[in-house]
Amino acid sequence: MPSHDQQVGAEFSCGAGYDLGRVSGIDEDLYGRPGFRLKRRRGLTMPSERNEKSPLIVRRRPPLDVFFQPRNVAVIGATEEKSSVGHSIVSNLKRTSFGGSIYPINPNRSSVFDLPCFPRISDAPGKIDLAVIVTPARTVPGIIGECAAAGVEGAIIISAGFKETGERGAILEQETLRAVGGSSDPTASAS
Secondary structure, eight states, X not given: OOOHHHHHHHHEEEOTTEEEEXXXXXXXXXXXXXXXXXXXXXXXXXXXXXXXXXXXXXXXXXXXXXXXXXXXXXXXTOXXXXXXXXXXXXXXXXXXXXXXXXXXXXXXXXXXXXXXXXXXGGGSSSOOXXXXXXXXXXXXXXXHHHHHHHTOOEEEEOOOOSGGGOHHHHHHHHHHHHHTTOOSOTTSOXX
C-alpha cells in the first residue's frame, strides 16, 4: 500500500519547487479533510524571494469520477422510442437524483424528453464528462473518434455486434480501440 505522501502526490500537484506534506500533529481540518502544508524543496528559492506569486495547489479529479460521479452525461442514440436503450438511459437519468446535465445526441431529433437534442457530440455545450453510446456497433468507431476529438473524458458503449458475433465484429472492436488512440490489444489501456 502506498504511503500517505504517495497518495497525496497522486491526487495533488503544485509548482515552483514545492512538495505537499502532512501538517504535523493535525490529522484533519475542521471539515474532516486531511491537513496539508507546502514543504520547500532543498536548494530552491521561495517565490517571494524571486518576486513571483506563491504556488497554487490544484486538486486533480480521481480518474473514475467520470464514470461514477460525472458532472454531465451525453447519451448518444437518445430517443423517446420506448423499446430502445436510448430511451431507458435518458429516462433513468431524468428520474433519479443524478443532478448533472443530460445532453441527448441524435441527428434525427430536435428534443428528447423536453431536453434539447444535439446532432453530434461536438455540438453539445461545454466539455462532456461521460458519453453513453447506445447505437449500432457499426457506428461506434466513428462516434468514439468524435468523442475523443471533442475531449470527452469517458465513454460507456452499450451495443451488440462486436467480437462476440465473429470476425466482422472483432474488426469493429479493433477499429473502436484504434479510434481512441489506444492499442488494438484489448488487454491494453486505451488512455
